Structure formats: structure tokens, C-alpha cells
Amino acid sequence: MEGKIIGVNGPVVKAQGMKGFKMREMVTVGNKKLIGEVIILEEDLATIQVYEETGGLKIGEAVVSTGSPLSLKLGPGILGNIFDGIERPLEKINSISTGFIPEGIGLISLDEEKIWDTNVIAKVGDNLRAGDVYATIQETPTILHKLMVPSEMHGNVVAVKESGSYNIETVIVTLDNGEKVHELKLYQQWPVRTPRPVRERKTIFKPLITGQRVIDIFFPIAKGGTCAIPGGFGTGKTMTQHQLAKWSDADIIVYIGCGERGNEMTEVLEDFPKLIDPRTGLALMNRTVLIANTSNMPVAAREASIYTGITLAEYFRDMGYHVAIMADSTSRWAEALREISGRLEEMPAEEGYPAYLPSRLAEFYERAGYVETLNGNEGSVTVIGAVSPAGGDFSEPVTQNTKRFVSAFLGLDKKLAYARHYPAINWLSSYSGYINLLKDWYQENIAEDIIELRAKMLKILYEEDKLSEIVKLVGEDVLPDDQRLVMEVAKCLKVAFLQQNAYHDLDTYVPLEKQYKMLKVIESFYDEGNKAVKIGTPISVIIDKNIMESLYKMKYNVPNDDFSIIDELDKDINHHFNEIIRKYK
Structure with a gap:
């Protein structure tokens, strides 16, 4: 089927003679065979969005059907690759045309010449349904690529290749369901705008x-x-x-x-x-x-x-x-x-x-x-x-x-x-x-009280936000000691916990158990500080310089596989407040 261009407006092209075309069908546009997609159909007129630069297109040039919607090739060669927006490999394009994507290069996709070591699982006589794995390829050292029967296919295996080295166009398995014969290669195609089915x-x-x-x-x-x-x-x-x-x-x-x-x-x-x-x-x-x-x-x-x-x-x-x-x-x-x-x-x-x-x-x-x-x-x-x-x-x-x-x-x-x-x-x-x-997952895998701990720490941050408005107007000295403690703990939360250094070896990634222990030791300081405030301890005594410094530095000092430093810090906090209670009670 073929239509004719009657108008070009940037990436939008209008064509006539398009009666046999379908909505969302992929087409080639003009003499350069630019890739496009039909997005509006009105009798024999169609509007097409073109995925390449349309400079140089002329009225009267042909629009040719491909018979299928915009689809991706799904198979080995995807991982580790760099594609443009319609799955064209940029490194391969760069080897063809250095520095830019030439017009009309076509919908090149996965490498059709590369040989893959394929482990064929299917056997003659097997009945395969949609989603069943018929072969595997170790695509990268970390990912095993599983080749699956496409969702619209099923049938008995009537022919199969032995495990070996093949390119993606090789027919590995042939299925026969009594009505139709399906040939399974090392890839399948899928329209991008259609969600893939699940059970x-x-x-x-x-x-x-x-x-x-x-x-x-x-x-x-x-x-x-x-x-x-x-x-x-x-x-x-x-x-x-x-x-x-x-x-x-x-x-x-x-x-x-x-x-x-x-x-x-x-x-x-x-x-x-x-x-x-x-x-x-x-x-x-x-x-x-x-x-x-x-x-x-x-x-x-x-x-x-x-x-x-x-x-x-x-x-x-x-x-x-x-x-x-x-x-x-x-x-x-x-x-x-x-x-x-x-x-x-x-x-x-x-x-x-x-x-x-x-x-x-x-x-x-x-x-x-x-x-x-x-x-x-x-x-x-x-x-x-x-x-x-x-x-x-x-x-x-x-x-x-x-x-x-x-x-x-x-x-x-x-x-x-x-x-x-x-x-x-x-x-x-x-x-x-x-x-x-x-x-449930957090409570089973980290700690029973982790959700309550999170809520408690967020409450401190919300309180600090309200108090900071008062501090801006009249200064921190007018606040009672329990509110000054909230301000100090919130500052500690922000700097010692919420702030994270992506360029520091220890701080760039923190396991959940360490995160919980860090938050728990800050909570310990807050709880003990509140007890000390209630017996009249001055805030200047509660805020011990060495302890605060240790809290701020724990994200850089505590290894991700040994939390004993946090346990020691918790003991120091308890000792500090035991001394305060002994002195002020």
C-alpha cells in the first residue's frame, strides 16, 4: 500500500490515498524512507508523526506501509547497549555516520550478525504455551537471557535445533498448533504502546x-x-x-x-x-x-x-x-x-x-x-x-x-x-x-519498632519547622529547654542522617540495618535528653560536645559491616545521662 504526502508541518506529515492503512501503523515516509507512525485516519487522509528530521520532504513523495505497528526487537544484545528513542543502537550508527544520525537509516535494531552461545531447552514433542522458556543465553556475566514463547503463540514442538552458536535470525524452534506453524527465533517483536500480558x-x-x-x-x-x-x-x-x-x-x-x-x-x-x-x-x-x-x-x-x-x-x-x-x-x-x-x-x-x-x-x-x-x-x-x-x-x-x-x-x-x-x-x-x-516486611526483616521510629523522627522534624519560624523572629534563647532539645535533635537528624555524601566510600550506600541503628542512637539521645530536661538539667549540659560530634561523624566512621562503634556511642550516651541524673535529681 502507498499514499502521497500532501503537507509537512515539522514532525507532522499529512498524506492522502491512505484508506487501507491502520491506526498506529508504522510507515516509511518520502524518498528517504523516514520512519513514521499513523496517528489520525480520516477516510483516505492520514496524519503521521515522523521520528526523524523532516527537512527536505516534498509534496507528492510516497508513504509506504510496513504492515505492523511501531515495534521493538526483543532479544539478546539489549543489555549494555545505548539506543535512541526507537531502539536504534547509537554506537552502531556512529560507526556508520560519525557524529550524527543520518536521515533514512531505517529501523536498525539488534545486531543480526553477532553469534550467541545458545542453550536450547525445548525438545521435540514438548507442548509450549505463551511465556514458556525454549532457550537461554548468558547475555552478560550477570544476566541469563531467557527466550520465551510470544504471548500469541502456542503449540507442539515439531523441530528444534541443538544447543550451539547462532545469530538472532536463526529459527531455533518450530511450533505447530494444528492451525498454524510458528517459527521461534532468538528474538520476538512487540508493539511499544501495548503492555505485555501477565498471569x-x-x-x-x-x-x-x-x-x-x-x-x-x-x-x-x-x-x-x-x-x-x-x-x-x-x-x-x-x-x-x-x-x-x-x-x-x-x-x-x-x-x-x-x-x-x-x-x-x-x-x-x-x-x-x-x-x-x-x-x-x-x-x-x-x-x-x-x-x-x-x-x-x-x-x-x-x-x-x-x-x-x-x-x-x-x-x-x-x-x-x-x-x-x-x-x-x-x-x-x-x-x-x-x-x-x-x-x-x-x-x-x-x-x-x-x-x-x-x-x-x-x-x-x-x-x-x-x-x-x-x-x-x-x-x-x-x-x-x-x-x-x-x-x-x-x-x-x-x-x-x-x-x-x-x-x-x-x-x-x-x-x-x-x-x-x-x-x-x-x-x-x-x-x-x-x-x-x-x-510487615520492615518489621520482619529490620526491627519491630522501625515504623514507629520513623513516625517519631518525622514528628521532630515537623516540630522543628514550626519552631524555626519563632527562632527567626526572637532567637533560640527564648525557647524552653525541651523545645531547644527538639531543635538540636532535628539539626542532628538533618546533618547526620538525612544528608548523604554520594562521593564518600562509606556514605554513598548504607545498608538498612545500619540506617536503623543510626536512627535508633539519635532517638536514644532524644529520649534521655527529655528525661534530663524534666529534672531541670540545663540544655548546655545536655548537649555534650563530644557526643554530638560522634553523632555527626558516625556516617563516615561506622563501617557498613560492623556496627560496634554505634553500640559504643549508645553506651556513651547512657553513661552521660546517668551522670546527669545522679547530679541533678
Whole structure:
């Protein structure tokens, strides 16, 4: 089938003679065979969004059908790779055309010539259903790639290759279900806008352990959950996501640089391949996929990039892995939606964004989840989206609509960032809706009182915020001693616990048990201090310089595998207050 171009408006192309085409069908546009997708059909007229630069397209050039929607090749060769927004490998493109993506290069994807050592599991006579594993490939030293029967296929194995070395186009297994014969290669194709099916969506019950104290204890993210990290320029969104990518206990990381500045993405692309996976001591890229779609790339490809990322994440989830997807940032993606919507002459909603912005955000975040896969394994996709509100204004539409669909909200604060308090997560505006769901896990695996301890420490921080307004007006000296103690303990919480140094060997990642013990020793100081205040002890005596210094330094002094220093500090605190009670009672 073939249509003709009748109009070009940036990435939006209008064509006629399109009666036999389908909605969401992928097409090639013009003599350069640019990749596009049909987004509106009206009788024989169609509107197409093009994923490449449309400069040079002429009226009358052909639009040709491919017969399928925009789809990804899912198979070995994804991990450790760097793709653009529609899964074209940037390193391979760079070897063809140095420095830029040439127009009309086509939808090249996984390397079709690379040979993979394949362990074939299926045998002749086996009855295979959707999701069953028919072969495995050790794709990287840390990840076993499981080749699964696509969801629309089933049947008896009538032919199978022996284990050996093959490229991805080799037919490994042939299925016959009596009606149709299916040939299974080393990859499958899947339309990016369609969620991959699962057997059952399960209740969330495990946290995504990040090693970041303010997240793990105060505002936890769940495996299979959703999280937004909004913040203005310079507040540390990208750095926070880098820390989560490196240290979280997800099996696989999918990082989407969606509409970010070129120099930021360059930094990511240069840094990630050098990072060492703390769990294995090998390269972090062995379990990472990077999708780079910078702000100077075509906006339509930016709009597709988050669907590409979530589809790759779902594919690895179906193998039984826990996947974390970092989208940096969904604001740039929303801006791409706004630009395409404007060119389509759609009625704008708030601040020019299209009226369907909330539903598109919902479609993206709802593809997260903790599931039982078609082959009976458990897997999850955790979605962590950065939001870049202009001027740090959280009341703008993207941030507000994102809040409706996520359960963890880590608001980054410009004042904290300017005060060099990182991560700059504001404990007053942030929240996590996963506390009740994760409560049992925390109590079973860390401590019975950890949820109550968290609530108690947050209460101290809230009280300190109220008291700081009075202090600004009249000074701290007018406060009674119990309130001055709250101010001191809150300061200790901020500096010794909530502030974390990503560049310090001990402080960059902190195990949960150490986090709990650190918080517990601060609580011990607060409780004993309150007892001392009640018997009339001056605050100047309660606040012992050496103890406070030890509390502030414990994050740098206590090894992650030996907490005896914290136990000793707890004994020092008890001794200090026993002496006070003996003297003042």
C-alpha cells in the first residue's frame, strides 16, 4: 500500500490515498524512507508523526506501509547497549555516520550478525504455551537471557535445533498448533504502546532497597511501585537517579534520558560504562540499558522513548527479573506531546498541554507493577520518573498530574540544594504511600519498632519547622529547654542522617540495618535528653560536645559491616545521662 504526502508541518506529515492503512501503523515516509507512525485516519487522509528530521520532504513523495505497528526487537544484545528513542543502537550508527544520525537509516535494531552461545531447552514433542522458556543465553556475566514463547503463540514442538552458536535470525524452534506453524527465533517483536500480558498482578510487599537513608527509612519506594522525583534546575534529579541506578537492589536498570540537554546525556553515556556494579564487582552496564533522546533530537522520537523503555523493562520482567526504570525527565516528554499536539491543531488545555496529558501519564505509570509472569515467575517493574517543573513550581500541570498516579513523591528543594544538603529531598513536602504495604516486611526483616521510629523522627522534624519560624523572629534563647532539645535533635537528624555524601566510600550506600541503628542512637539521645530536661538539667549540659560530634561523624566512621562503634556511642550516651541524673535529681 502507498499514499502521497500532501503537507509537512515539522514532525507532522499529512498524506492522502491512505484508506487501507491502520491506526498506529508504522510507515516509511518520502524518498528517504523516514520512519513514521499513523496517528489520525480520516477516510483516505492520514496524519503521521515522523521520528526523524523532516527537512527536505516534498509534496507528492510516497508513504509506504510496513504492515505492523511501531515495534521493538526483543532479544539478546539489549543489555549494555545505548539506543535512541526507537531502539536504534547509537554506537552502531556512529560507526556508520560519525557524529550524527543520518536521515533514512531505517529501523536498525539488534545486531543480526553477532553469534550467541545458545542453550536450547525445548525438545521435540514438548507442548509450549505463551511465556514458556525454549532457550537461554548468558547475555552478560550477570544476566541469563531467557527466550520465551510470544504471548500469541502456542503449540507442539515439531523441530528444534541443538544447543550451539547462532545469530538472532536463526529459527531455533518450530511450533505447530494444528492451525498454524510458528517459527521461534532468538528474538520476538512487540508493539511499544501495548503492555505485555501477565498471569496476575500481585500486591506490593517488598521495598526497593536503595541505600539512601532518606528514601529507605522515611519515604520508601516499593518493588513494582511508582515514584516521582520533581525538582527545579540544579536540585539533583539526575544525581539522585544515578544513585538509585547504581545502588538499588533491582536486577536490571533501564535509564531513559528523555529530552535532556546533550551535555548531560554525554556525561551519563561516558560515566555509566565506567561504573562498577557494587554487587558483582563487574561493569554496571552488564545489567543496564541506556536510551538517549536528547533535546535536539526529533520530538516524536522523544514521545516514543518512554514507551520503548517501559517495553524493554516489561520484557526482562517477564523473565522473572526485578527491573527499575529511570525516566529523566517526563517533563521533556510532556513538552514533546505539547509540541506535536500544537502542530495537530488540537485544543490546548492548561498551559498549552494537550487535554490527554493525564491519561498518557497514567498509561505510562500503570505499566509498573509486581506480577506473576505467564511462566509462573515473579517479576516487577518499578518506575521512577524525574519531573522538571519550570522554576521549581510544583503547581504546574505535569507535576500535579504525576502526583495523581504515583505513590511515592520525593520533592527536591532548591533551598536545600543551595545549602549543599544532598540529596535535597524535602522531608516536609515528600511522602510515600507504601508505608502500610511495606510495614510487615520492615518489621520482619529490620526491627519491630522501625515504623514507629520513623513516625517519631518525622514528628521532630515537623516540630522543628514550626519552631524555626519563632527562632527567626526572637532567637533560640527564648525557647524552653525541651523545645531547644527538639531543635538540636532535628539539626542532628538533618546533618547526620538525612544528608548523604554520594562521593564518600562509606556514605554513598548504607545498608538498612545500619540506617536503623543510626536512627535508633539519635532517638536514644532524644529520649534521655527529655528525661534530663524534666529534672531541670540545663540544655548546655545536655548537649555534650563530644557526643554530638560522634553523632555527626558516625556516617563516615561506622563501617557498613560492623556496627560496634554505634553500640559504643549508645553506651556513651547512657553513661552521660546517668551522670546527669545522679547530679541533678
